[in-house]
Amino acid sequence: STKEHSHDEL
């Protein structure tokens, strides 16, 4: 599984 995504975009 991919690493924790930082939802840094709106």
Added chain:
Amino acid sequence: MNVFRLAGDMTHLSSILVLLLKIHTIKSCAGISLKTQELYALVFITRYLDIFDRFTSIYNFLMKLIFLGSSLSIVWYMRRHKAVHRSYDKDQDTFRYQFIVLPCLLLALVINHKLTFKEVMWTFSLYLEAVAILPQLVLLQRTRNIDNLTGQYVFLLGAYRALYLLNWVYRYFTEPGFVRWITWIAGLVQTLLYADFFYYYILSWKNNVKLELPA
């Protein structure tokens, strides 16, 4: 943050301000789909569930509040405000959006980065945003004379996501390991849905004629 993303956010913000301007000043929402506005409110609610527990920046926080507040107030105006509600054409705004919401929810349950409630809601908001414009585009095809503010609103809404595509290209080449397949594909589908609107909008602007979408 890069210039494409900032331009995208500002374009998105201005699309919402154009719509609020139209509704608030001329007290009319003629040609605007309430279904699309409700879908956008749902997009922002499911996208910003982490507004309080994941702090990125003041900019991020403020923009989330603005997007949430404006989308909810537009829905409120169109549903509750007497004059505005009277100008809403509910007989034409008949897109059954359960055909949009349910598939997006199922897809988010199947294709996501992590099977947690917040991550699935965030993924759902991406898929939903990609198709949320459909009721509005259908309504535009049924609306004979599209007024300028409505045309500008839809144009800015499509342009914002196109700018985000440029932002993702920029970040892919400048940030090693920056890959966001789900976001990229949803954003591409979203922008492609505006393709024919862009074509007719730019044509009407170039020939200086009223915007009209073929039915």
